[in-house]
Amino acid sequence: MMKKTIKSLLILLLSLILIVLGYFAYLFIAYHRIDDNLSLDISNSGNPTDKINVGQTYRISSANVGFGAYSDDFSFFMDGGTESWAFSKEAVNNNITNEAKLCQSLEPDFFLFQEVDIDSTRSYHVDEAALLTQVISENTKDTSCTFAVNYDSPFLMYPLTQPHGKSKSGLLTVSSVTINDSVRRQLPIETGFSKFLDLDRCYAKNYIDVDNGKQLVLFNVHLSAYTTDPSTAVNQIKMLTEDMQAEYDAGNYVIVGGDMNKDLLGDSSEYFGGDKESHPWAKTFPTELLPDSFEIVGPIDENNPAPSCRNADAPYTENTFVLTVDGFILSSNVELVDANVLNSEFKYSDHNPVYMDFILK
CATH class of the missing domain: 1.20.5 (Single alpha-helices involved in coiled-coils or other helix-helix interfaces)
Structure with a gap:
């Protein structure tokens, strides 16, 4: 026996x-890497405007939709919380729909979205790119859209109680002006085992004609937050800034927008309080890496400041650590008019939408 x-x-x-x-x-x-310099499909609906005009004020918004999971009562296991999936498929649809409506309420000419799932276990395989464009099209009939896959990961068996599963997610750009060309650029990532947790990172470059014969190059960006090797984050920014400078040297206008995963206000705790030292991921954006012809724009209303991002180790409360990591970078031939945060108190995502008004000089 x-x-x-x-x-x-x-x-x-x-x-x-x-x-x-x-x-x-x-x-x-x-495991695989997605190709660099990958040409992206452009989807036009209705009759988007042919060109953007010099001297006219335009608005751009940006929102990390948190794969439709991060309602204000959600916490994520990779941040120290408990959940690995959204609460339900209905919750995903509700969060994505309402996040799109928040951005739509700003009446932007250009929408940038990050962490948009199109076929992921964690978001019940909802095609969030299709849902976002559907909601936007209810008010903005004439659009030009691109989607860049940020990562397409194998099935993650952790946590064992609810495996995170397979994730396919990316960057959605919606423009009321025709996008003539679009390309996905592959960012440097970790090379060790952690690459299986933080897979591909990219940005999308969208080319839009200007009425003076130049082009507006609109970068949609989602940089890494957690890297075991600090040089990875630095190399991502170096690659991005070199590409920005090359476009500027070619005579183009450059706007970078999205989730930088760096503190864009220098030290957000000066505005919102909290212990930044206890959150090592919340590093200040290294402005010394920016070329002289560019400036960082951290959206803020000095009289009524609101953050763009919350820590997701627990449901949101008034004591949650918050900061601003979403914003923009402008070339010197783009004039900043205003930039701010739409404070939704993180009801539908762990990021509040941000927006900026600008003029091409």
């Missing part, structure tokens, strides 16, 4: 080892 028990335990142990080894083999086999 004892021999049979030992034999059964050994078979069980061997089976578990084979399952674990098989899973890790799957991770390595399924």
Whole structure:
């Protein structure tokens, strides 16, 4: 009897080892990098304007929609919280729909969205890009859209109680002016095992004609927040700024918008309080890496400041650590008129939408 028990335990142990080894083999086999300089499809609806005009005021918005999961009562396991999936498919649809309506209320000419899932376990395989464009089209009939896949990850078995699963997510750009060309640029990422947790990172470059014969190059960006090697985050910014400078040197106008995952106000705790030292991911954007011909824009109303992002280690309360990581970078031939945060108190995402008014000089 004892021999049979030992034999059964050994078979069980061997089976578990084979399952674990098989899973890790799957991770390595399924892992892949998405091509750099990948041309993106452009989808036009109605009759978007042909060109953007010099001297006219335009508005651009940006929102990280948090894959439709981050209602104000949501916490995420990778941030120290409890959830790995959105609460339900209905919650995903509700959060994405309302986040789109918030951005629509700003009446922007250009929409930038990050962390938009199109086929992910965590968001119940809702095509959020289609849902966002559907909601926007209810008021903005004439649009030009691009979507860049940020990452397409293999099935993550962690946490065991609710495996995060497979994630396919990216960057959606919606413009009321025709996008003539669009390309996905691959950012540097981690090279160790952590690459399986923070996979591909990219930005999308969208080219829009200007009435003086030049082009507006609109960058939609989502940089990494957590890197075990600090040089990874630095190299991402260096690559981005070199590309920005090249477009500016070519005579173009450049606007970068999105989730920079860096404190754009220098030290957001001066506005919102909180212990920044206890949140090492909340590093200040290294403005010393910006070329002289560019400026960082951290959206803020000095008289009534609102943050753009909350920590997601627990549901949102008035004591939650907050800061501003969403914003813009402008070339010197673009005039800043105003930039601010639409304070929704993180009801539908862990990011509040931000917006900026600008003029091409």
